Amino acid sequence: xxxxxxxxxxxxxxxxxxxxxxxxxxxxxxxxxxxxxxxxxxxxxxxxxxxxxxxxxxxxxxxxxxxxxxxxxxxxxxxxxxxxxxxxxxxxxxxxxxxxxxxxxxxxxxxxxxxxxxxxxxxxxxxxxxxxxxxxxxxxxxxxxxxxxxxxxxxxxxxxxxxxxxxxxxxxxxxxxxxxxxxxxxxxxxxxxxxxxxxxxxxxxxxxxxxxxxxxxxxxxxxxxxxxxxxxxxxxxxxxxxxxxxxxxxxxxxxxxxxxxxxxxxxxxxxxxxxxxxxxxxxxxxxxxxxxxxxxxxxxxxxxxxxxxxxxxx
Amino acid sequence: xxxxxxxxxxxxxxxxxxxxxxxxxxxxxxxxxxxxxxxxxxxxxxxxxxxxxxxxxxxxxxxxxxxxxxxxxxxxxxxxxxxxxxxxxxxxxxxxxxxxxxxxxxxxxxxxxxxxxxxxxxxxxxxxxxxxxxxxxxxxxxxxxxxxxxxxxxxxxxxxxxxxxxxxxxxxxxxxxxxxxxxxxxxxxxxxxxxxxxxxxxxxxxxxxxxxxxxxxxxxxxxxxxxxxxxxxxxxxxxxxxxxxxxxxxxxxxxxxxxxxxxxxxxxxxxxxxxxxxxxxxxxxxxxxxxxxxxxxxxxxxxxxxxxxxxxxxxxxxxxxxxxxxxxxxxxxxxxxxxxxxxxxxxxxxxxxxxxxxxxxxxxxxxxxxxxxxxxxxxxxxxxxxxxxxxxxxxxxxxxxxxxxxx
Numbered sequence: 001x002x003x004x005x006x007x008x009x010x011x012x013x014x015x016x017x018x019x020x021x022x023x024x025x026x027x028x029x030x031x032x033x034x035x036x037x038x039x040x041x042x043x044x045x046x047x048x049x050x051x052x053x054x055x056x057x058x059x060x061x062x063x064x065x066x067x068x069x070x071x072x073x074x075x076x077x078x079x080x081x082x083x084x085x086x087x088x089x090x091x092x093x094x095x096x097x098x099x100x101x102x103x104x105x106x107x108x109x110x111x112x113x114x115x116x117x118x119x120x121x122x123x124x125x126x127x128x129x130x131x132x133x134x135x136x137x138x139x140x141x142x143x144x145x146x147x148x149x150x151x152x153x154x155x156x157x158x159x160x161x162x163x164x165x166x167x168x169x170x171x172x173x174x175x176x177x178x179x180x181x182x183x184x185x186x187x188x189x190x191x192x193x194x195x196x197x198x199x200x201x202x203x204x205x206x207x208x209x210x211x212x213x214x215x216x217x218x219x220x221x222x223x224x225x226x227x228x229x230x231x232x233x234x235x236x237x238x239x240x241x242x243x244x245x246x247x248x249x250x251x252x253x254x255x256x257x258x259x260x261x262x263x264x265x266x267x268x269x270x271x272x273x274x275x276x277x278x279x280x281x282x283x284x285x286x287x288x289x290x291x292x293x294x295x296x297x298x299x300x301x302x303x304x305x306x307x308x309x310x311x312x313x314x
Numbered sequence: 315x316x317x318x319x320x321x322x323x324x325x326x327x328x329x330x331x332x333x334x335x336x337x338x339x340x341x342x343x344x345x346x347x348x349x350x351x352x353x354x355x356x357x358x359x360x361x362x363x364x365x366x367x368x369x370x371x372x373x374x375x376x377x378x379x380x381x382x383x384x385x386x387x388x389x390x391x392x393x394x395x396x397x398x399x400x401x402x403x404x405x406x407x408x409x410x411x412x413x414x415x416x417x418x419x420x421x422x423x424x425x426x427x428x429x430x431x432x433x434x435x436x437x438x439x440x441x442x443x444x445x446x447x448x449x450x451x452x453x454x455x456x457x458x459x460x461x462x463x464x465x466x467x468x469x470x471x472x473x474x475x476x477x478x479x480x481x482x483x484x485x486x487x488x489x490x491x492x493x494x495x496x497x498x499x500x501x502x503x504x505x506x507x508x509x510x511x512x513x514x515x516x517x518x519x520x521x522x523x524x525x526x527x528x529x530x531x532x533x534x535x536x537x538x539x540x541x542x543x544x545x546x547x548x549x550x551x552x553x554x555x556x557x558x559x560x561x562x563x564x565x566x567x568x569x570x571x572x573x574x575x576x577x578x579x580x581x582x583x584x585x586x587x588x589x590x591x592x593x594x595x596x597x598x599x600x601x602x603x604x605x606x607x608x609x610x611x612x613x614x615x616x617x618x619x620x621x622x623x624x625x626x627x628x629x630x631x632x633x634x635x636x637x638x639x640x641x642x643x644x645x646x647x648x649x650x651x652x653x654x655x656x657x658x659x660x661x662x663x664x665x666x667x668x669x670x671x672x673x674x675x676x677x678x679x680x681x682x683x684x685x686x687x688x689x690x691x692x693x694x695x696x697x698x699x700x701x702x703x704x705x706x707x708x709x710x711x712x713x714x715x716x717x718x719x720x721x
Contacts, residue, residue, distance in 0.1 A: 158614055289698060292480060300706040
């Protein structure tokens, strides 16, 4: 379940980010968007959702006027020539949870997009305000890019800006300058290769002489990483249904990753008990933390309401 | 008349010891011998080691495994913890008291250690907690304005709240906001029982120190007395207090324990931790002023990896061949020490120690594992921190009753 436009806007308001919002008919292109908001004194953005050959995904968000050459970008990322192409339509829905024509840097608020690399045009910094879609292509919001940074930091993302028009040579002595933008984890879509069940965690490079005992728990720890990495969208701390959904999402993600051909063969009838224990072990402290924050949030809401009541009685 | 348990001649901050000179007080932790000798410290201070049987008892009383910091000897010393457990077994509750001196906005993992442990104690024993933010202390000791120290207190409160304390059982207060009323009455009572010479002896104050410093100790002492919190503990003057803290805070509470019976209160009990070593090695505790001595909760994934790889002192050998031959020196290896704090799985830690110590595992691999663990810890903290609003801080710090504090 992805975040909605309302959740995003709530979030921006909580962060005390100033933005202007404009509703309009569905727009699928920058030209169409320009018809509605092009004259309102903010820079339009174009947003590309890209994928490389190793199933790693990128959002390139640039001023509509910036020239973006995918071949150059591919080389600068260290993906060789032609390593980057537009991501398939299913990926938009699966990973970014947005419809066609709605790619936006804000899509990284979604848990599913946590491994998507975000490249921001440094041209944004020269603009007073820039337009982006807030997870819906029936609306555009304009904000200063420093506020976009604030939002990104609030979800644990470091905003990184790039001169997208630069074309440095990449060769033996000049390493690809954008190599750090390549995500360490690939994202597997359900209909792709059969390895899809467990995402490849590139951090665990196979080590030659590591004692066998270490490997299993290392993998287990990483799977835990997979299911726990991301953000507590604040809405799931206020809304009971979303709270439960988040818990179920995390639990089922872990569950699915634990039930594989190998583990079925290994544990057979015991698999249920083994997986049950594993879930408890890995999710217990995370879920308890989520629950205490839910409680604290609810208490705070009541407290605020109570103090306001008290004040208004005087 | 010396204070309880202290060696004759006092356990003052500036006393010379036989071999290595150790200085351990709230404002300085150093040892001329390099490493802190904790046995000597326990001996000098006169507190007790936490022995394994106490851990078993805690497990029985709380119905859950003891916290990783107990299992790994991070919290290793105490005063009267057995009395607390005895009383608890009889059905007598207690409350927790811990605190932070908000001297900087940036908190590092070492700062979180007492709070992580206190959260465990709150959950395991189901008891209330008061958290003191000594903004006045930082104002008095550091070059800070009153407003700045108050602002830092609030910022630090957010990181503290992010450790997961239960708002229905926790009261956070800053001295500048709270001192007064019943709290101040207790401060005056404590102050009347402690001579100038005494505080000079305990804390090392001299004639050149301003009187703000000299009169501060009662402020940190009185949260140990339930009557300091009339909105929480009315009618419960008999309630015991347990103070989880780092062992350098012991002097404050030695003083407090000395005074308590004279004014009719239980002596507060203490449970004390060793120092979280700096990345560069065990010569003291982490310092907020050197960014590379510690992993901060605001560090990015890149920063953490970098700091561990570049600055974490390694006990491994200089070369792979030597490492395979001789193995690593676990005594001084920082990554292994850090793992002993943050890697929950006892079996995995044992395995790493064995493999690394024998040379089958390399420094790089241990550092990689540590990076994974710390990144996860920091990430989790950051997410929780993002969920703390200004209103939540206000609510935690509001003077309000906590009717469910023992539930």
